[in-house]
Amino acid sequence: MRRDPRKYLEDILQCILEIELTVGGLGFETYQEVFLLRRGCERDFIIIAEALSHIGQISPELHSRVDHVRDIANFRNIIVHGYMYVDDAYVWKVIQESVPILKQQIEAWAAELDAAQHP
Numbered sequence: 001m002r003r004d005p006r007k008y009l010e011d012i013l014q015c016i017l018e019i020e021l022t023v024g025g026l027g028f029e030t031y032q033e034v035f036l037l038r039r040g041c042e043r044d045f046i047i048i049a050e051a052l053s054h055i056g057q058i059s060p061e062l063h064s065r066v067d068h069v070r071d072i073a074n075f076r077n078i079i080v081h082g083y084m085y086v087d088d089a090y091v092w093k094v095i096q097e098s099v100p101i102l103k104q105q106i107e108a109w110a111a112e113l114d115a116a117q118h119p
Helices: 005-023 028-033 035-058 060-064 069-081 088-117
Strands: none
Touching: 005 035, 005 088, 028 035, 028 088, 035 060, 035 069, 035 088
């Protein structure tokens, strides 16, 4: 049974919230020093990419609206398969610059799908 794309959007938003709560108020130095903090964020990025992949199977139109969707998939692949090459400074930059944009997009699409479901 296929999941509703809204569930995957909820999964993405949950991961974004976890990232925000994990790094909120911290600086890069703390992020870099705390192993479990880094691993938690990396795990959330893996889930985000996986959820987007499932959305692509269910709703190619919605999937195509995600900015840099290929970059997100590539980022996941580096974390999973090229873990020894993960650059903490790059991950931090993604957290600071890209996650807020993705959050806005996902919230907007979730609202659109909810509105369509409950006119």
